[in-house]
Amino acid sequence: MSRQKNIIRLLALFLLFGVFLNYNSKSDIDYELIRELHASNLEKSPFKKTKALTKKERKELQIPPNAHNDRLWELTMDPVLGRPKTENIFLIQEELDQLSKNKEPGVPGENPDMAWVARGPSNIAGRTNGIMFDPNDSSNKRVFAGGVSGGIFMNKNIEDAESEWEMIEGVPRNLPISVLTYDPNNLNIFYAGTGEIYTGGDAIGNGLWRSTDAGVTWENIFGGRSNSEQIFKSNVNEVSITSQNDINPINFLQATFGPNLPGPPIDYLEEEIVIASPIDGCSTLSNSEEINGKIVLIEEGSLDGNNCDYLKKVTEGQTAGAKAVIIYNKDTGETGWTDDLKTMNATNGDVSAVKISSIFIKAADGKKIKEFIENEKTTIKISKKSNIASSGITIVPGMFFINDVIVRDNNGTSEVYVAAGSRLWDRILGTRGDDQNAILGSGHDAVYKSVDGINWSKIELYHPVDNDNEIPNLAVVPMDLELDSDNRLWASSTISPQYSLVGGQWGDNPPKGGGKIYRFNEEGTSATFVNGIKVDRSTSNGTVTYAGRRTEMAFTADNQLIVLCIAVQLDGGYYRVVPRLYKGSIEDWISGSYNELDKPIDQDSGIEDYDFARGQGYYSVSLAAHPTDMNKVYVGGINLFLSNQGGEDWGQLTHSRGRYAQYLHADQHAVIFNKKDPNKTLIGNDGGIGFKSPGDLVPRNNKFHTAQYYTISVAPLGMFDNYTTIVSGFDPLTGSWNPETEQTEYTKETTINGHKDVFAGGMQDNGTSIQADNNNGFSEGNDFGSGDGAATMFSQNNSNKYVVYNYVYNNSVRVLNMNNPGNDGRSRWWRISSNEDDEGDFINKQALDSNFGVIYSNAGGGKIRAYHNWDDFASGTQGSVKDTYIIDNLSNNISALTVSPFQTQSSTLYAGTDNGQLWKIKEAQNPNTQIKERIIWDEFSGSISDIEFGENENHIFLTFYNYGVESIFYSSDGGETWSKKEGNLPDLPVFNILQSPLDKDEVIIGTELGVWFTNNFSSDNPSWKQANAGMKDVRVTDMDLRKGDNKVFISTYGLGIFSGIFKNSEPTFTINSTTKSLEILEGEKKSFDIDYMVYNNFNEEIIFSLDNIPNNALVSYSPAKKFVVNKDGKLTIELEIDKNTDIGYYNLTLKAESTSKSRELKITLKVISNDNDKDGILNDEDNCPEIANADQADTDGDDIGDVCDPNPLPIDTFNLESSDETCRSSDDGEMSLNVKRDGLPSDSNIKFTLAITGGPDGFSHNPEELTSDSWTKDKLQAGNYTVCLTSDFVSNFKQCFNVVIGEPQDLAVLSSISRENKSISLDLSGGTKYNIILNGNLITTYDNNIDLSLSPGINTIKVTANKECQGIFEETIFISEDILLSPNPANASSKLWVGGFDENVNITLFDITGRVIWTRNDKVPYSRSLNVPFSDVKSGMYILKVDSETIKKSIKVIRE
Secondary structure, three states: OOOHHHHHHHHHHHHHOOOOOOOOHHHHHHHHHHHHHHHHHHHHHOOHHHOOOOOOOHHEEEEEOOOOHHHHHHOEEEEEOOOOOOHHHHHHHHHHHOOOOOOOOOOOOHHHHHEEEEEEOOOOOOOOHHHHHHHHOOOOOOOOEHHHHHEEEOOOOOOOOOOOEOOOOOOOOOOOOEEEEEEEOOEEEEEEEOOOHHHOOOOOOEEEEEEOOOEEEEEOOOOOOOOHHOOHHHHHHHEEEOOOOOOOEEEEEEEOOOOOOOOOOOOOEEEEEEEEOOOOOOOOOOHHHHHHHOOOEEOOEEEEEEEOOOHHHHHHHHHOOOOOOEEEOOOOOOOOOOOOOOOOOOOOHHHHHOHHHHEEEHHHHHHHHHHHHHOOOEEEEEEEOOOOOOOOOOOEEOOOOOEEEEEEEEOOOOEEEEEEEOOOOOOOOOOOOOOHHHHHHHHOEEEEEEEOOOEEEOOOOOOEEEEOOEEEOOEEEEEEEOOOOOOEEEEEOOOOOOOOOOOOOOOOOOOOOEEEEEEEOOOOOEEEEEEEEEEEEEEOEEEEEEEEEOOEEEEEOOOOEEEEEEEEEEEEOOEEEEEEEEEEHHHHHHOOEEEEEOOOOOOOOOOOOOOOOOOOOOOOEEEEEEOOOOOOEEEEEEOOEEEEOOOOOOOOOOOOOOOEEOOOOOOEEEEEEOOOOOOEEEEEEEEEEEEEEEEEEEEEEOOOOOOEEEOOOOOOOOOOOOEEEEEEEEOOOEEOOOOOOOEEOOOEEEEOOOEEEEEEEOOOOOEEEEEEOOOOOOOOOOOEOOEEEEOOEOOOOOOOOEEEEOOOOOOOEEEEEEOOOOOOEEEEEOOOOOOOOOOOOOOOEEEEEEEEEEEEEEEEEEEEEEEEOOOOOOOOOOOOOOEEEEEEOOOOEEEEEEEEEOOOOHHHHHEOOOOOEEEHHHHHHHHOOOOEEEEEOOOOOOOOOEEOOOOOOOOOHHHHOOOOOOOOEEEEEOOOOOOEOOOOOOOOOOOEEOOOOOOOOOOOEEEEEEEEEEOOOOOOOOOOEEEEOOOOOOEEEEOOOOOOOOOEEEEEEOOOEEEEEOOOOEEEEEEOOEEEEEHHHHHOOOEEEEEEEOOOOOOEEEEEEEOOOOOOEEEEEEEOOOOEEEEEEEEEEEEEOOOOOOEEEEEEEEEEOOOOOOEEEEEEEEEEEOOOOOOOOOOOOOOOOOOOOOOOOOOOOOOHHHHHOOOOOOOOOOEEEOOOOOOOOOEEEEEEEOOEEEEEEEEOOOOOOOEEEOOOOOOOOOEOOOOEEEEEEEOOEEEEEEEEEEEOOOOOOOEEEEEEEEEOOOOEEEEEEEEOEEEEEEEEEEEOOOOEEEOEEEEEEEEEEEEEEEEEEEEEEEEEOOHHHHHHHEEEEEEEEOEEEEEEOEOEEEEEEEEEOOOEEEEEEOOOOEEEEEHHHHHHEOOOEEEEEEEOOEEEEEEEEEOOOOOOEEEEEEEE
């Protein structure tokens, strides 16, 4: 699996981003590129905004209040893909079925005497949806329940508070159970649906599972199987020609009208295809008998040029009896026509009359099919992969979310109906672009029906055109299934999968698809839309329709339908998304005359009257009607309510603290009745299970160990020997309200009195719980922290007893002081932090150094906050916030923190980051003397999950969270070098790692699929196996090893706490060597040492061997090749290399094999030689040791042989000069060569051949042999030339020169005139020397700019560069406050120079009598000169008057 991982990873690189990598081995992986992509993906995380929101803000956006899953998405993403490959998990599980049959002893959980033991807590459970009474139990006491985080449990007597839940072994323990039900005709057949669609993928669906032996063993029968788990794009819908040898699939787009094509599991339509006649399908088809029951092919457009739309064509095909219509594109001959796929819309007509499907294909594909049909009978298969409308969305079809399952007894036939949905899950949103959203599920949301569990028919819930929700031809997601009293099936809907659960509440395109009610026909083969919940709101952009969202149903005993819909409601001037209740008869719902019910009012002041679900309506609601009492209706939100008047009034049944009603944990998910005795009721909530019988409602969680832990910590051995303390907390069985004092109080006490196993951990929704036990089994938990529990750490100093615990972020860090500070034998909490800054992560990484009393905590942005000066628990400091300092500049958010246990005089902290950087901080306890050092290794990529140590600080174990990376590394030299230790581990997240203190080869890791172990960690390729006991399929979130007795405590997300012990199990040995590589000269020998270590009284003969050695090499072993090993020792191996061995690298394998064990090491051998090129001359004397040259020719005498000398001639042998063209296009460039022979052998007459390449277009040159030592080439155009010289005298000699023949640039002058200052600035380019003639005076400059003074009146400027052929610049400038006409006397025209700065001027010409000849208005240009025409004026004297804002002057003009 690991080998495939790297290939897949690199394949993704060039598929997604156009990156091509020449991949030959793992060493070719561009880790820097992977890190860059990972950094980019982290930056583009879809949770960048939402994970920083408060719980309240998240609820307002209808997203889960717990941000930890957002964080886990980021941590586990494949760095290249940009999302977690969550779809892998179920596939890996199937592959592991075979591995689980090959159990091996050697680690906790595998040996019978040290199996993983469930530790509970026995009284705290997690979120529960799927519950049912066992229909085979006549006493009505046996109950089955499934945890949302995984597993199915059974309780034999739910009425007995002491009755324990037992885990069912025959089902994977990470199956998120959403619903449980049974077959009324065969009570041994149970069904379990999986996945929570409404939490956006936190509990991923794995289809429908069935038990045929009353719940003992289970099998998947629908969805979720690996053979259907593939990822593809929604545009891969394709047509294949099955009757022909044609391997090229044909893509298509389906019309927006007419029914959908079939989808998984019935995912194709296969039939013969015929050509329509006429082929345009614009009139009645004459070959209807041939078409009937087949697929018909029609051409786009019309034969007569008249308008013929798609609806017309499809209607004609349907009238002719076609099963489906294929329309292909037609080249219209119009400019810009392209052969593209089109979406066929109906421009007019009745689309509801269309009862067959139709698709559009390209012209080329249509013509191909047409040719096949014309030659012979042709059959095609139309495969529709998705009915998701949005293009480019990734579909993961194997993971069906089963929202509900119901089995209908249809006259003795059991019909299984499954409400299967999919969900646009931002938790696998690809971040490489906006079109990379992903959908978990088939993309074919529907109700699926089966009578045998093998063959399934699909019943879609949709309108041909859904005007209410603007979803054309698209099925909605079924949510709830119910049977009415007539045994007719009903279904409701929830949000369609295109709509994200995140945000978008009030825009012009709010989530759609929910709030709908459907009724099935009597046969259960089709469904009809009955009605829907929706709210219209007027906005500035018009009326916006807000469809209902998640919708639940219940039929009362008198067949009234009650609907609970999460919908928009106007309250107090605000539109809010809240639960709403409706009721009516079947006729009322069909006619739309149903009534809205008043909703229950929660007495808790923290829950608004308008929303008994407190912002969590998408998540924690439930609805149930009593099966025999038409007046009893239950509805759940945060708490549970009961109506005794059919929903017309409500009383509060439960309260999450026990203040206003009977205590039961918050967030109600399910209410289930016993069908034989409906007065017995089961309630599922976030805290497990409640049981209600007449007059009683109580939690029933004894050993229902489904708690979702984040962390675990165990007190050190002996901390509580001969010591007693009492810990107070909240009782999960009675709540926290004291009716006598009328306030919230701790109601549970745990007395720790000499207990050995004292451990605590943080849980989702259930606080931080502590347990104390000496019996190595279940014990009760005591929640002393409340809320969401996070980091938990016991002091490692037995003389200072405490445990650190945290709520979320760095908002509420506390310490439970167990030193009995009040002298009453009780532990007390101590405040460390108290704020609402949301610093760090929701479930934040922390580490404790109890030697110095420092809590290190992630502070976000590459910073660590250190809390110090608190562990003396000074009087008066209990409630105060403690001192802190910051460790910063650690590059990225902190994902792992570990304190070295080997440093006692100072605190050494190791930190891992989201972007895979590992940091070592020495003197971390001192804010003034910290030393930060980054430990760098090129192969690190991803986010670091754990940092642990072996026998000392040099032995470091490092793991990574991510899919698609090397997830385990090990260093034996303090981080200088690292070895990859992933071996054969599948591609799944690794969260933590521990090495056995008793056997260095024994290592365990916690993963997304339980604990894995290896007994050959020292191998270059360790073999990993899944531990098949305890928590095998559940996420392992944390591990803690208690030193002294080597007991391991493990926390899981869904099955509570487990423990096991590293013991001296079977005898074993390990080998190691400090020698990783050898360099040996041919014909010589060298030795190296192998250290072997024994464990558990190992006493066997070991045979050592060295494989892959060079031919004729000799190996000797000391003390021997084969001997009995029963204690630690050293083996010396001597390797002698034959003198004729080929030089180079050899990958040696050292093997050590005994009867029961085998070990191996890899060593790299480099064979070197004194005569590498085998030319008879030793390397030290050879002037070219790598290339044979027995003659040792060295023309230039530089001690480098000619055959390997890049310049075998003296460096000054050739002198090549060139000169540029004198002017542009003068073609007089020149190059000349002189050969200097002083350094050449005097007895040789070396001849050289010269060749010129390159140059301008059209240039060519024939190679020529130089006849003298001087050579010239003239008449060259400007260009880049390459001149190369070769000689037969020196083998392979070639020396080349690049020659650039240039040409002068054109002169460029930019002038800027300042008339106020009477100056001009010139910017000059094109030359190196410039000649400026100003008013007849020559000025020479070598600068590129110059400022010159101007004289009053007319100034003339002329500029030239080095050569006049570069161009001439000339300008005339008038500087004056006056006017000037030149020439005067005038001919046909003269220039009028206007001084000053006025922009506009009026000019009038008068004759001598004062008569106006002409007048004109002009805009004065930048040059201040105007052309004045006199061509139409007779000879004589005239007056020219100039009038502007500042100039009013006249001048005499003589016209010649």
